[in-house]
Amino acid sequence: MSVAIGIDPARPREEAPRPLTRQPLFVRFWIGQSISVFGDQISALAIPLTAILALDASALEVGILTSLVWLPHLLFSLPAGVWIDRREHRRVNMIVADVIRAAALATIPVAWWLGALAMWQLLAVAFAVGALTVVFDLSNASFFVALVHRSQYVDANSKLSTTRSLSYIAGPTTAGLLVQILTAPVAIAADALSFVVSAIALRGVKVHEPEVEPSETSARADLEEGFRYLAHQPVLRAGVACTSTINFFGFFVIAIFVLYASRTLGLSAGAIGLILGAASFGALAGALIAPRVGRRVGIGRAVVVGSVLFPAPMALFPLAHGPHWLSGAMLLAGEFLSSVGVMIFDVNQNSLMLMIIPHEVRSRVVGVVRFFNYGTRPFGALVGGALGAAIGLRPTLWIAVAGCLLGVLFLLASPMPQMREENLA
Numbered sequence: 541m542s543v544a545i546g547i548d549p550a551r552p553r554e555e556a557p558r559p560l561t562r563q564p565l566f567v568r569f570w571i572g573q574s575i576s577v578f579g580d581q582i583s584a585l586a587i588p589l590t591a592i593l594a595l596d597a598s599a600l601e602v603g604i605l606t607s608l609v610w611l612p613h614l615l616f617s618l619p620a621g622v623w624i625d626r627r628e629h630r631r632v633n634m635i636v637a638d639v640i641r642a643a644a645l646a647t648i649p650v651a652w653w654l655g656a657l658a659m660w661q662l663l664a665v666a667f668a669v670g671a672l673t674v675v676f677d678l679s680n681a682s683f684f685v686a687l688v689h690r691s692q693y694v695d696a697n698s699k700l701s702t703t704r705s706l707s708y709i710a711g712p713t714t715a716g717l718l719v720q721i722l723t724a725p726v727a728i729a730a731d732a733l734s735f736v737v738s739a740i741a742l743r744g745v746k747v748h749e750p751e752v753e754p755s756e757t758s759a760r761a762d763l764e765e766g767f768r769y770l771a772h773q774p775v776l777r778a779g780v781a782c783t784s785t786i787n788f789f790g791f792f793v794i795a796i797f798v799l800y801a802s803r804t805l806g807l808s809a810g811a812i813g814l815i816l817g818a819a820s821f822g823a824l825a826g827a828l829i830a831p832r833v834g835r836r837v838g839i840g841r842a843v844v845v846g847s848v849l850f851p852a853p854m855a856l857f858p859l860a861h862g863p864h865w866l867s868g869a870m871l872l873a874g875e876f877l878s879s880v881g882v883m884i885f886d887v888n889q890n891s892l893m894l895m896i897i898p899h900e901v902r903s904r905v906v907g908v909v910r911f912f913n914y915g916t917r918p919f920g921a922l923v924g925g926a927l928g929a930a931i932g933l934r935p936t937l938w939i940a941v942a943g944c945l946l947g948v949l950f951l952l953a954s955p956m957p958q959m960r961e962e963n964l965a
Contacts, residue, residue, distance in 0.1 A: 565746075566688065580707070580734070582734075583669075586724045590657075591605055608670060609669070609670045610917060612671035621910075622763050622766070630749060631746075634676050634680060641668075641672045641732075644669055645731055645735070653725075685894055693895060694830070695831055697886075704827075705823040708823060779893065783912075784915075785943065786847065786947045787920060791921040792937070793940045795922075797857070801815070804933050805868070815872045821876065822877060822880045825880050833888070846883075847948045849881030853873065927939065
């Protein structure tokens with residue numbers, strides 16, 4: 541199946557839409573999502589700490605807990621995308637997902653207070669929240685285009701990415717304070733509350749969602765259609781190949797970075813925390829300038845630029861040598877610059893994807909895209925860890941950087957560099 545790039549039928553054409561900050565429905569949606577992602581950063585720290593401090597979990601158990609957050613993206617992205625495309629009212633899907641996520645997280649402090657908290661419950665909650673996040677995100681891919689005018693996709697994605705970056709800065713600090721003052725299980729209640737706020741905000745964001753025609757085909761046929769669309773859409777296909785390549789090799793770095801910084805370079809835990817925190821400021825800067833880069837060079841070229849600026853600074857990691865202040869500064873610079881690049885890459889590519897994919901197949905195609913992009917991550921982490929043990933950490937980092945940079949070749953061999961937002965209207 542091949543669908544021509546053109547006006548998304550989900551959005552009627554409008555003249556000169558008002559700035560997003562003057563659109564009450566978008567502002568309400570933005571506020572709700574900002575609070576929700578801030579809460580996510582609290583749970584990202586509080587849930588593992590609950591396992592460690594309250595349940596004396598082993599390293600293996602913490603590793604399994606972390607993997608269960610990502611596993612649903614691999615297992616459910618494909619069927620969830622098909623299911624969502626067959627149903628109307630994506631906003632309702634999102635509200636229900638928020639409410640159930642809040643309820644699932646709330647069981648942790650309740651069980652802890654009753655003295656009944658167990659490791660199996662943490663594992664079950666992590667998996668359930670991950671699965672519901674898949675439903676929320678894939679529904680949001682279709683709801684977003686009903687809420688935001690296509691000419692403002694990049695601006696809207698930039699605003700959402702900006703607040704997400706701010707949550708990366710303030711969230712872990714807030715989480716640490718809440719854990720210290722209230723204990724880790726009680727801190728998780730803050731994330732549960734954030735999902736309630738998100739659900740309340742979404743209730744008030746009532747927009748016209750395109751009607752869904754009854755499907756005369758099977759779920760399997762719909763899923764195959766999603767794969768066919770990806771296979772025959774050269775820009776989207778190149779973007780997925782590039783992103784999957786970067787994710788696979790990039791998770792080499794994620795798997796061994798802390799070990800490399802601490803054992804090879806001898807940096808303290810505090811220094812490593814500071815270095816990782818710098819990425820949040822880089823991501824904030826990247827989210828703010830991403831729309832400007834897209835307007836200046838074209839949205840397609842901005843994706844190409846981001847695909848290079850994202851992995852290239854990571855070459856500073858294996859180059860790091862010398863005294864602690866120098867090696868730490870090189871890691872910090874690499875993290876900051878790489879985070880700027882990833883936001884230029886993500887904001888522009890996500891916006892371009894929304895412009896290209898027709899509404900009637902949007903959720904299933906996004907599910908297929910997520911299957912590939914997210915599915916490479918756990919495999920990359922596994923291979924990176926194995927390589928680090930076999931050939932050493934520094935050589936593995938060099939392989940990771942070189943592998944990530946290969947991703948740009950898929951974009952250069954596609955129509956991506958010629959894509960400009962004004963030509964897609």
